[in-house]
Amino acid sequence: MSSTVFPALPVAVPFLGAGLLGATQSLRRRRLAEAIALGAAVAATALCAIDLVLAIRHGDAVAWFGGWQPRHGVAIGISFTIDPLGAGLATFVGLLTIAALVFSWRHFESVGHVFPALLLVFMAAMMGFSLSGDIFNLFVFFELMSIAGIALTCHRPDEGAPLQGALNFAITNAIGGFLVLIGIALLYGRTGALNLAQIGAMLAGHRPDGLVLVSFGLIVSGFFVKAAVVPFHFWLADAYATAPTPVCILFAGVMSELGLYAVARIYWVVYAGALGAHQGTLRMILLTAGAVTALLGATMCFLQHHIKRMLAFATISYVGLFLVGIALLDSGGLAGTAIYVVADGFVKSSLFICVGIIQHRRSRVDERHLHGLGRNLPFTGIVFFVGALALAALPPFGTFLGKSTIEDAALARGYSWVPALFTVAEIITAAAVIRAAGRVFLGWGPSEGSGLPGENRADEETSQETEGRSDRTPALLWLPAVILLLAGLAVGVVPGVDRVAQAAAARFVDRQGYIAAVLHARPPAALPAVLVRGPTLADYLYAGGSSIGAVLLGLGALVLPRRSHDSPSIISRRARAAASWIRGLHSGHPGDYVAWVTAGTAILAGAFALTLQ
Amino acid sequence: MSFLAYAVAAWLLLIGLYGVVSSHNLVHLILCLSVVQASTYVLLLAIGYRAGGKAPVFADIPLSSRVVDPVVQSLTLTDVVVEATVTALLLALSLQAYKRFGTVDPDEIVSLTG
Amino acid sequence: MSHRGRRGLFLVAAAGLAALLVHGLAGLPGVGHFHGRYGLLLAHVAVPERQATDIVNSITYDYRGVDTMGEEFILFASAVGLVIVLRRMRGERQDDDRDRDDASESAVGRPSQTSAALRVLGLALVGPVLVLGIYFASQGQLTPGGGFQGGVILAAALILVYLAGRYRAMTRLRPIPVVELAEGLGAAGYAAIGVGGLIAGARFLLNFIPQGSMGNLLSGGTIALLSAVVGLEVAGAFTLVFAEFMDQRRLTGRRQ
Numbered sequence: 001m002s003s004t005v006f007p008a009l010p011v012a013v014p015f016l017g018a019g020l021l022g023a024t025q026s027l028r029r030r031r032l033a034e035a036i037a038l039g040a041a042v043a044a045t046a047l048c049a050i051d052l053v054l055a056i057r058h059g060d061a062v063a064w065f066g067g068w069q070p071r072h073g074v075a076i077g078i079s080f081t082i083d084p085l086g087a088g089l090a091t092f093v094g095l096l097t098i099a100a101l102v103f104s105w106r107h108f109e110s111v112g113h114v115f116p117a118l119l120l121v122f123m124a125a126m127m128g129f130s131l132s133g134d135i136f137n138l139f140v141f142f143e144l145m146s147i148a149g150i151a152l153t154c155h156r157p158d159e160g161a162p163l164q165g166a167l168n169f170a171i172t173n174a175i176g177g178f179l180v181l182i183g184i185a186l187l188y189g190r191t192g193a194l195n196l197a198q199i200g201a202m203l204a205g206h207r208p209d210g211l212v213l214v215s216f217g218l219i220v221s222g223f224f225v226k227a228a229v230v231p232f233h234f235w236l237a238d239a240y241a242t243a244p245t246p247v248c249i250l251f252a253g254v255m256s257e258l259g260l261y262a263v264a265r266i267y268w269v270v271y272a273g274a275l276g277a278h279q280g281t282l283r284m285i286l287l288t289a290g291a292v293t294a295l296l297g298a299t300m301c302f303l304q305h306h307i308k309r310m311l312a313f314a315t316i317s318y319v320g321l322f323l324v325g326i327a328l329l330d331s332g333g334l335a336g337t338a339i340y341v342v343a344d345g346f347v348k349s350s351l352f353i354c355v356g357i358i359q360h361r362r363s364r365v366d367e368r369h370l371h372g373l374g375r376n377l378p379f380t381g382i383v384f385f386v387g388a389l390a391l392a393a394l395p396p397f398g399t400f401l402g403k404s405t406i407e408d409a410a411l412a413r414g415y416s417w418v419p420a421l422f423t424v425a426e427i428i429t430a431a432a433v434i435r436a437a438g439r440v441f442l443g444w445g446p447s448e449g450s451g452l453p454g455e456n457r458a459d460e461e462t463s464q465e466t467e468g469r470s471d472r473t474p475a476l477l478w479l480p481a482v483i484l485l486l487a488g489l490a491v492g493v494v495p496g497v498d499r500v501a502q503a504a505a506a507r508f509v510d511r512q513g514y515i516a517a518v519l520h521a522r523p524p525a526a527l528p529a530v531l532v533r534g535p536t537l538a539d540y541l542y543a544g545g546s547s548i549g550a551v552l553l554g555l556g557a558l559v560l561p562r563r564s565h566d567s568p569s570i571i572s573r574r575a576r577a578a579a580s581w582i583r584g585l586h587s588g589h590p591g592d593y594v595a596w597v598t599a600g601t602a603i604l605a606g607a608f609a610l611t612l613q
Numbered sequence: 614m615s616f617l618a619y620a621v622a623a624w625l626l627l628i629g630l631y632g633v634v635s636s637h638n639l640v641h642l643i644l645c646l647s648v649v650q651a652s653t654y655v656l657l658l659a660i661g662y663r664a665g666g667k668a669p670v671f672a673d674i675p676l677s678s679r680v681v682d683p684v685v686q687s688l689t690l691t692d693v694v695v696e697a698t699v700t701a702l703l704l705a706l707s708l709q710a711y712k713r714f715g716t717v718d719p720d721e722i723v724s725l726t727g
Numbered sequence: 728m729s730h731r732g733r734r735g736l737f738l739v740a741a742a743g744l745a746a747l748l749v750h751g752l753a754g755l756p757g758v759g760h761f762h763g764r765y766g767l768l769l770a771h772v773a774v775p776e777r778q779a780t781d782i783v784n785s786i787t788y789d790y791r792g793v794d795t796m797g798e799e800f801i802l803f804a805s806a807v808g809l810v811i812v813l814r815r816m817r818g819e820r821q822d823d824d825r826d827r828d829d830a831s832e833s834a835v836g837r838p839s840q841t842s843a844a845l846r847v848l849g850l851a852l853v854g855p856v857l858v859l860g861i862y863f864a865s866q867g868q869l870t871p872g873g874g875f876q877g878g879v880i881l882a883a884a885l886i887l888v889y890l891a892g893r894y895r896a897m898t899r900l901r902p903i904p905v906v907e908l909a910e911g912l913g914a915a916g917y918a919a920i921g922v923g924g925l926i927a928g929a930r931f932l933l934n935f936i937p938q939g940s941m942g943n944l945l946s947g948g949t950i951a952l953l954s955a956v957v958g959l960e961v962a963g964a965f966t967l968v969f970a971e972f973m974d975q976r977r978l979t980g981r982r983q
Contacts, residue, residue, distance in 0.1 A: 008921070008931030011793075015800060015918040022807060023911025026904035065793045066924070066932045074764050078793045114807055121804050128797065136688060140797035147699060147801050151808025154706070163713065164723060167706050171633065174646055174699070181653045182626070188685070189660040189755040192763025211754025214747050585728070588723035590642065591634045592728050595737040598630055602743030609750060615757030623748040627741050634737040635730070661766065664759030669782040671774050672870055680782070682766035687786040691798040694875040694961060698805040701968045705812045708975060 006051050007063035007080040007131060010044040010090060014124035021117035030112065037116030038101050041123060045094025048127060052087035056500065060507070060517045062133070070519050075195035081133030081518055084504035085338055089254070089261060090130040092342055095487075096253045096349055097123040099480045104246035106476040107356055115155055122148035122250065129258055133518060135184055135270075136194045138262060142180065142226065145255065146173040153243040164588055165242030171590045172235040175597055176225030183219035186211055187270070196269045197518035200511060204273025213612055216271055217605025220263050224600070227259025229323060230293040231600040233316050234586055234593040237300075240312035245356035248308065252315045252352060253345035257322060264326050264334065264508070272511050278612045279329050283413075285607050286327030291421055293320030298428035300586070302557075303579055307355050307365050307436055311348065314391065314429040318344055321422060325406040328413060335505035336405030339497060343398025346488035347390040351433065353481035354384040358440065360477060367436040372443030381441030383481050388437060390488055392430035392550040393422075393543045398491025401498060404539035419542050427549040434554030445558030503530045618659035625652035639707035639717040643700060650696050654689050661685035777934065779868035779950050787873065788953040792932040795953070796917050799960055803914045806964035813971040849891025856884040864958030867951065874954040878961025885966055889973065897973075906966050913960025920953055 017040030021033055055061060061082040064070075068077025101119060125144035132138050150173075153166045188194060190211055191202040203212060221232065228236040236256070240248050267275075275282060297317030304310040318340075325337030357380050359365055362373050374381055390397040403422055410418035438444045491497060506528065507513070516522040585592075625648055632645030661682030667674055669683035707717050714722045728736070756762070773785040787795050864877025888897040924933030934948040 008925060011796075012918045012922055012925075012931060015796065016915050016922070018800070019803070019911045019913075019915025019918065021911070022803060022914060023908045025907045025911070063931075066789055066934060068790055071768070074768055076765065076768060076790055078791055114811060118804060118807060121800055124800075125797070128793075136791075137794055137797070140794050140801075143695070144797050144801050144804065147702070147808070148804045150702065151804050151811065154808055154812045163706060163709050167639075167703070167710070170699075170703055170706070171642070171646065175630070175633070175649065178626075178649050178653050182656060185653065185656045185660055185685075186751055186755065188657075188763065189761070192761070192765050194684070194765065209754050210750040211752075214751025214754075217747065218751075587728060589719050589728070589733075591636060591719060591733050594630060595634045595728075595733050595740065598634070598737055598744055599740035602740045602747065605747050606743055609747060615759060616752065616755075618758045619752040619755060623745065623752060626748070627745055631737060631741065635734050659758050660755065661761060661763075662759055663761055668871070669770055670780055670871055671782070672780040676771075676774060680770050682761055682763055683770055683782040683786055684763070684766045684791075686783045687791060688794075690783065690873075691787060691795055691875060694879060695798045695801045695805075697879075698802050698809075698964060698968060701972075702805040702809045702812070705809045705971070709812055 006047055006054065007061060007082055008065065010047045010051070010094075010131070011124045011128045013043050013047070014040045014120040014127075016040070018117040018120040018124070021113045021120070025113045028112070033113045033116055034101070034105055037120055038098070040120055041094060041097050041101055044123065044127060045091060045098060048087055048090040048094050051082050051131070052084060052091050055082050055084045055087045056504070060514070062518050062521070069521070070195075070198075073198075073201075073519055075134075075193065075198045075519065078137050079133040079195060079197075079518060080128075080131045081197070081514065082131050083507055083514070084500070085334075085508045086130045086261075086265075088338065088342070088504065089258070090127040092345060093123060093126040093130065093250075093254050096250055096345060099349060099353075099484060100246040100249045102476060103249070103353055103356065103480050104244070106474045107244075107246060107360060115152070118148055118152050118155070119246075119250075122152060126250075126254060126258060130261065133197065134195050135187070135199065135266070138196075138266075139177070139180055139184060142223075142262070143177050145258070146170075146177065146226070149173075149239075149247070149251065149255065152247040153239055155244055155247070163242075165238040165240075168235040168588070168590050168593055169239040172225055172232070172593050172597060175594055176222040176232070178222070179218045179225070179601060180222030183215040183217075183222065186215035186218070190215075195518065196266070197515040200270045200273055201515050201519065203270060204511075206274055208271075208274040208278075208612060210609060212271070212274055213609045214605055216267075216275075217608040218601065219266060220608075221597075221601040221604050223259045223262045223266075224289075224604070225259070225597060227256050227263070227319055227323075228293075228316050229259075229289055229319060230296050230316070231596040233293065233297070233319075234596060236316060237309045237312040237586065238588060240315070241306055241309045245308075245352055245359065248311075248352045248355075249349040252311065252348045254341075256315060256319050257341045257345070260319065260322050260326055260337075267329075268509050268511055269514055272509075275612060281611045282608075283327055283329050285604070285611070286329075287324055287415065289604070290320045290323030290327050293317070293323060294421060294425040295320070296582070298425045299579075300582065301429045302432045303583060304432065305367050305436075307358075307367055307370075307440075308352075310367075310432055310436060311351060311355070314433065315348065317425050317429050318348075321403075321406075321425060324410070324418060324421065325402075328406070328409050328415075330409060330413070331502065331505040331509050332409030332412065333406055334508060335498065335501040336402050336407075336409060338402075338501050338505060339398060339405060339491060340402025343402055343488045343491040344391070346484045346491065347387050347397070347399060350383060350481045350484035350488065351387045351391075353477070353484065354380050354387065357477050357481070367439045370440045371445070372440070374441040375443055377441065379478060380481070381437060383478070383485055384441065385434065385437045387485055388430050388433035388550070388554075389547055390485070391433060392426045392547045394547045395540060395543050396489060396492050398488050398493075398497070400539075400543045401492040401535065403543065404535035405498060405501075407539060407542065408533070408536065419538075423542050423546045423549070426546040427553055430546070430550035431553035431557065434550060435557045438555055438558050444555075498534070499530055499532045502532050503528055506530060618655060618662075622652045622656035622659065625649070625655060637718050637720070639710060639719060639722075640704065642719065643703045643707065646703070647696070647700060650692075654693065657685040657689050777868075777948065777950065781868055781870055781873075783871065784867040784873045784954065785950060788867070788950045788957075789932075789934055789948075792921070792953065795957065796921065796932075799914060799917055799957055802961060802964045803910065806910065806967050809968055810971055813975055846891045849887050853884050853887050853891075856880060856887060860884060860958075860962070864955055865951065867954035874957025874959075875961055877954075878958040878963075879965055881958065881962040882965035882969065886969060889969075901966055901970060903967070903970065906963050906970065908963075909959050910963030910967060913956050913958075913963055916956040916959070917953060920949055920956065924949070 301313035629648035636642040860880035863872035867873030
């Protein structure tokens with residue numbers, strides 16, 4: 001299919017809408033602006049859904065913009081190469097943007113034209129990013145995502161905290177972008193091409209030399225900054241803590257995951273041909289990165305009291321788990337990651353909306369200051385608690401389906417520690433959220449600080465997002481939370497999800513097929529029927545263990561501190577020292593963050609250069 | 614000598630990053646980011662250079678002349694203007710920092726840690 | 728981390744990164760010996776196909792037009808973001824600019840404070856700079872130039888007015904709603920022209936206007952149109968950015 005109607009419009013329509021909204025700012029017609037924005041978002045989502053269905057039924061769609069088809073095997077235009085996973089991700093972006101727009105309708109007192117316009121631009125960038133088949137085009141949409149995200153983070157009254165969040169976001173993501181651009185330049189210097197399929201075709205079959213490996217390292221590091229893999233992750237907690245809640249929905253639900261998507265896409269199309277022989281070593285490197293991220297994120301999550309920062313670190317921890325899924329370098333892990341990303345995105349968005357409701361009613365986000373103040377918000381409390389259990393991969397939820405698919409793929413490869421890693425990370429993160437739920441909604445646990453040093457003034461910094469308290473929660477605020485949570489449930493319950501995901505992942509890793517479809521206009525084929533084994537008994541046991549463990553740890557953390565204050569043992573003193581050292585690393589200083597990015601790049605690219613030759 | 618341009622690009626990258634890491638002033642930090650940007654432009658343009666090539670504008674040269682690579686020039690051209698506005702946005706944030714904290718020292722403007 | 732710790736970590740990391748960069752850059756062909764097929768192909772086919780003599784702008788607005796659309800929106804988003812940051816700082820809501828008109832009465836930099844040479848030269852140059860900007864923005868398909876460069880020069884014309892000490896005149900010349908309109912229309916216009924290509928030939932950003940003949944002003948089809956639209960947006964964005972910074976300065980000046 002060579003028409004560009006469906007591929008192009010998801011990006012063009014929101015851009016048109018955003019430009020119009022920007023042009024008419026001075027008219028100040030708020031309802032009209034929001035209606036236009038919502039209309040554009042719904043249209044774009046519908047178009048992406050059409051793309052998804054077409055990709056599943058009729059195979060990958062390659063759309064060449066401006067009509068520039070490749071000549072003699074040389075790609076001269078920019079292509080959007082739409083395969084099921086990319087289109088699915090784009091549809092997911094659209095759904096979350098609709099939720100964010102609807103939520104922001106009531107969350108902010110005055111929105112103006114600019115906020116919806118920026119949301120539309122952000123959405124268009126993410127959709128274009130998921131659909132693009134050209135490496136510089138990926139970079140442009142990456143930059144646009146960053147800038148729109150920064151502009152959205154600034155969307156707050158004059159305070160100190162948004163400033164730090166926006167600045168650290170801007171500086172680290174800018175450096176991430178430069179790293180990607182240098183990698184692209186190296187690839188262009190070697191291959192003279194910018195189309196993913198073409199670069200892949202030219203690199204395939206040759207032994208990877210220094211340039212190929214260093215460019216891989218730089219590109220992966222740059223995208224890891226966006227994805228917030230350790231040690232590139234420091235900026236994310238600052239940004240989430242200070243961005244308005246509707247924006248956090250998008251950040252947590254899909255922006256970080258897009259960084260991992262880019263790494264997967266670029267690996268499978270561009271580098272898999274050259275690095276195929278070294279898959280085992282590459283797997284080990286990426287699995288290590290994923291495991292470290294998952295554990296560090298979980299630990300930091302547990303040490304937080306600012307609920308939005310807590311959820312930010314939970315996101316980082318889950319990014320580590322997603323990376324483990326991708327690091328398996330096969331279609332099973334990829335399928336599980338796809339399911340997990342979507343389900344987890346829905347659940348996290350729902351949790352963020354609950355936080356937004358708490359902010360709306362109580363003007364605070366620190367769990368200790370909110371102690372007991374949520375008692376007459378029972379509905380929100382229930383959604384929050386169920387969301388926490390979904391984070392712990394409680395069985396019917398989609399998170400369970402995704403997790404068990406990844407674990408089965410890992411066990412098939414012989415990595416038996418992966419299920420344990422997942423369980424531990426999920427227990428710790430979900431326990432933190434349950435602890436917060438218990439403290440806020442039930443009033444359990446001590447209401448003063450737990451004695452950890454390095455407390456911050458976060459609470460006063462985030463209080464003015466909604467401009468005043470209110471006594472009732474409007475339906476437009478809690479309805480999205482419930483719908484999103486149910487969507488997370490639906491991902492796990494609707495039959496055929498895992499079959500489609502496995503087939504889509506098999507298409508994703510088929511490098512030869514991708515290149516043939518893009519460069520030689522080979523007629524695409526529909527997705528093959530794939531036989532899928534459902535979750536095993538062991539998976540259910542792990543999931544049950546993580547859910548129960550999370551509840552026990554979370555509630556235990558509320559009850560136990562009373563006793564440990566009296567006689568701190570050596571272990572608890574060492575643990576406190578370690579905890580405060582790790583927290584100290586997250587200093588908020590941009591220079592620190594950039595130093596860590598440099599270190600991470602050197603380590604990662606160095607590992608690639610040394611071991612993959 | 615033919616790798617000098619690449620070496621310049623690498624040097625700019627590293628010295629710009631050093632500036633960002635060790636800076637005591639937000640405005641200085643943002644300008645060091647511009648230096649890092651410049652390194653990417655130098656690298657791109659150096660890669661596209663062809664010895665003896667003219668500019669890829671055929672208004673007054675024969676169509677068969679040897680020209681430098683036009684693709685990297687297109688990439689750099691749009692990037693330069695765009696990054697200027699990004700720098701403006703960052704400078705606006707540092708203005709806000711000055712207003713709020715009375716200083717632009719990154720050490721002083723931290724309010725969220727841990 | 729302490730300052731020394733941070734620097735130490737960075738220096739070790741940078742040493743590793745430097746080694747990696749040398750290792751990677753060594754794999755490139757030497758400077759001057761590049762043989763990329765993409766660029767070579769485009770240099771040969773762009774003129775016959777598009778009748779546009781400037782290959783770089785043909786690539787920017789035609790072959791790789793989608794990239795430029797994205798870049799244009801980066802400009803749009805950062806200008807808009809900057810406006811949010813600076814207007815909020817003034818304690819205004821972002822859509823309230825009554826304050827602006829009142830304040831122009833007590834402008835910083837009244838005519839008597841700037842030197843005579845600057846005043847005269849500044850005003851005298853405004854016209855030529857405007858013409859230069861329009862020339863660049865409209866000739867993109869023929870000679871180096873195009874929307875991005877032309878737009879920046881057009882914005883510079885306004886800055887010249889400010890430098891010449893005519894602050895009040897400058898504020899009257901750039902009513903903010905008009906500037907925002909220009910910026911938004913420029914941004915939306917690019918997407919709209921792309922959709923026009925979609926309607927005309929089922930290809931987004933198809934160059935559907937007649938190509939004209941080489942060397943003519945009316946050549947290149949949509950390249951000229953897109954270039955003009957980008958020029959509008961860039962001029963709007965830079966004017967907005969400059970206006971916001973100047974208002975900021977004026978307010979700080981007034982308070983002191």
